Amino acid sequence: MLALAYGFFTLAAGARSTVQLAAHPDRALTAYVLSAVSAAIYLSGMVLVAQADRGRWQRAAVVVCLAEVLGVVGVGTLSLTRPDLFPDASVWSGYGSGYGYVPAVLPLLALAWLHRLPGRAGPSAEVASRAEGSQSLPAGRPVCLEADGPPAQAEGQQPAP
Numbered sequence: 001m002l003a004l005a006y007g008f009f010t011l012a013a014g015a016r017s018t019v020q021l022a023a024h025p026d027r028a029l030t031a032y033v034l035s036a037v038s039a040a041i042y043l044s045g046m047v048l049v050a051q052a053d054r055g056r057w058q059r060a061a062v063v064v065c066l067a068e069v070l071g072v073v074g075v076g077t078l079s080l081t082r083p084d085l086f087p088d089a090s091v092w093s094g095y096g097s098g099y100g101y102v103p104a105v106l107p108l109l110a111l112a113w114l115h116r117l118p119g120r121a122g123p124s125a126e127v128a129s130r131a132e133g134s135q136s137l138p139a140g141r142p143v144c145l146e147a148d149g150p151p152a153q154a155e156g157q158q159p160a161p
Helices: 002-023 029-052 058-081 102-116 123-131
Strands: none
Touching: 002 029, 002 102, 029 058, 029 102, 058 102
16 A cells, blocks of 8 residues: 555656656756655655565665655755745645645655564574574684575684584
8 A cells, every 4th residue: 555655656746847847947946856856766665665575675665765754854844944945846845735744644654564564673684594593503613694505614714523
């Protein structure tokens, strides 16, 4: 459902900025470019949120959602404190008021969902869990964890007899 919402906003923000930049780019260039940036972030969010439950893209999805929150808060605040910069609204103007404040709520919902996914520890936990039980090594010997294999001796160490 979140990926669908991100898809909708990708289209809405992308179409809005494309039309505005093509029709009258000089009128409010900052707002139009920010709408294009928001479309790119929504596209990234759509792809990463859709893949995050597979574990591999979860951290990237969190980063994109945090960037989205910063964008909404930053642009929203600027649009209210410096309206001269925004003769026309962007998607994030007024904290997304033109879109029912969904742009302000969507990344928070996505972050909450991402937080509840299993495997939040990330890739390092996956490597460690693969290493467990693959083979036992003598105590006191330094080891290196290979991403796709069992633990190996650290460089310069002699294998245990």
